[in-house]
Amino acid sequence: MTTRRATVVGSGPNGLSAAVALARAGFDVTVVEAHDAIGGGTRTAELTLPGFRHDVCSAVHPAAFTSPFFRAFGMREKVGWLIPDASYAHPLDGGRAAVAWRDLGRTADALGTDARAWKAMLRPLSRRIGGVVDFTGNQMVRVPRHPVTAVRYGLRALELGSELGRRSFRTEEAHALITGVVAHANTALPSIGAAAAGLLLAAQAHADGWGFPVGGAQAIPDALAEDLAAHGGRIRTGERVDDLATLDWGDPRRGDVLVLDASPRLALTLPDVPDRWARAIRRFRYGPGAAKVDFALDGPVPWENADVHRSPTVHVGGTRAEVEASENAVARGRVSERPYVLAAQPSVLDPTRAPAGKSVLWSYIHVPAGSTLDPTELVTRQIERFAPGFRDRVLASHATTATDLAAYNPSAVGGDFSGGAVTFAQLLARPVLTPAPWRTPVRGVYLASGSTSPGPGVHGTAGWLAARLAIADTTGERVGLDDLFG
Template identity: 70%
Template structure:
């Protein structure tokens, strides 16, 4: 039986491991941390009974992922799909709300309702074609070219100053700007538009779901399937140099899957100089500074609807969102930063003791920043939830400079596996129709630094495994693996 060694137990590493184990490989996953999951880990912290997601908390790409759908993730885990995908508090107690139902969202936006429908309804209706186009390498012919062209045109519109002419009300402009800012890129920009439009479409399609009990459920479910097919995971195994790793014999069909930063491939003794130069040219981007809050009750939002939304973009007007994101691009942090906040306990009573609540949050910061964001986040939330500060029982700050210790693939605190730019959408991390394949025999890249990039979908791991199986003359489809 051929062996497969997977380095990294995040969702992509585990997706590759599950696929290869089901295809007949003897699979071993090596994880540097003491627990499995990488970007989908959950732990108790701050105070007893408060349960936190270490990295990713809400998963817009998960329920639409072809790999996770074939795996049956919705049937294996108790998913919460909120009625409100995300909310954006405004001043004077108002708020803009993206309901799961696109018609309800548009109706609430008044004068911008027609524009919201025109912008997103065609993408929502063809969500499978959109997921196929954005979920693979871009150097190929898409299965749904009409949707790909439509998405490209909308991206050009929203990624330039033309966007100001589309959504003109304060609520509509802020609601879309908040989701575009997820890209941690200058705004307006093509990359921000691409990421935001995809996320907004997911919000009206399968929804912005998350597992009851925490993101760890995703990792645990994948590990259970891996073990059921003969594979296993070893934690506390931090591989820093491939030259010291006995991963098998590629001439006998053994595989090595790298589900972390491509920088690890640079330590392979047989790496060609041209490929080495290409990997060294790959760039990481701005970072995230995280703050977890344990609260004695729900966040006291001035607007009741915001209190019902698990995901909240705390950012003010469109102008304030742009100022915050462009400040990070200039190497600074705004006094009123864009805060991505998640309050899972509004719908999941397993996250905090009865009557109490958790709030997960982060702001964007320059790479390697040592900023403790606690006060910035607290002040920003207080603007829309007076009395929030008094609800805090405990908090924990994780500056960008410390994120790499939690997850070695987050270079400098970059949670996306590489700067999210249009250039690197094509060169991720190299320009190739099959960027998961390396020139070293039997070695493949299987992380968010390969297409489709960030997001809890498992698709980068699946593409890597599929490429390896094809190279071994053992082509497999998702239908065959999960029959």
């Protein structure tokens, strides 16, 4: 019997997860990667000075521990993880800060009059994080397997994503703490889609925590690539694919498959794409971009509040009103003078990331799509606001504009590394409204990037679900995670 071939375009976490699943299912798998190093958005490199290891795109991975695929794969055991007591922090003026400790009770107690409200919102979701992930991680148009949790999650997202959210809390600290995670979505606020994404992040903060690998994000694709090689798969680097019509990926009539960890637009380069589907893909909207700056520091960031030193992830943006103003400015095509900065300081727990006594700092702001803005000065001023003396600690920096990001990763159209606008409509239709959005109308071709349900994040879920569908379509067998890893 002829072995079925599988070709995967892109070696990000979704592409490699698809490749691992297909290889374990008996396919002869080849991954094609444009760059010389694997990983896509989960690469680690010396971007500033020798000995300073920076994450090229993603840095902290809340979804990695709750991902069903990564759990079955054993990612937690195969990679050395650091799990902070403080999942994320949000500094405020006057040396104040709100901290989302992994211990929900500790977090709530520090919020004073908002303690009960914080527990009421997040305790049911963090305790049943598996049900939340199941609801958000497959496809929202299906009937949820945990309906009570799904309803609670949905009602809270509706609350936070509307004007009702302004009455959810009383204190500036609690409002800032929830807005900081909601703002990850990179869209105008308030927004139901952003609230849904932020609620999942906040629940993960109090469940398994916001972990990150020792040495950098590169450890995640490296672990997947090792497993792929052990099951006969291979990776070809330095091969950029811009036109699928020129790619020899096999014969779909005999069960060969093509999986795209790339923008769905790449599928439009295939011959015989139905017009209706092509129009839907062209209608799929991308959001604003991101502009990133990595710093090599002569010591830790000198935060005014001592608790902020303990959190690898820091949301720098001031009050809820300031964060919303920053995000809404970007949605209108401009950048605030006081932008919302998402920062990660892995050196607080990981001494391997910089020479002894030094630190690395990863940061980005949201910007209009296609922006060429260098964010270094804006980010420096905003961090200096809450960490006086920060500027003096900077040894070197490396800026990546939204245009640079799009050039590095064509899936990040306009610099949008979420793979598409995070709106309520596009969480349902990602990239099209169907119970199986990973399948294209072209036989044997599947989508598996962050532009596909369940959306952005380092979780491998889109890759696994695309691979599972491909296996079922070509072999007639419904393969589960236990079948592959049990």
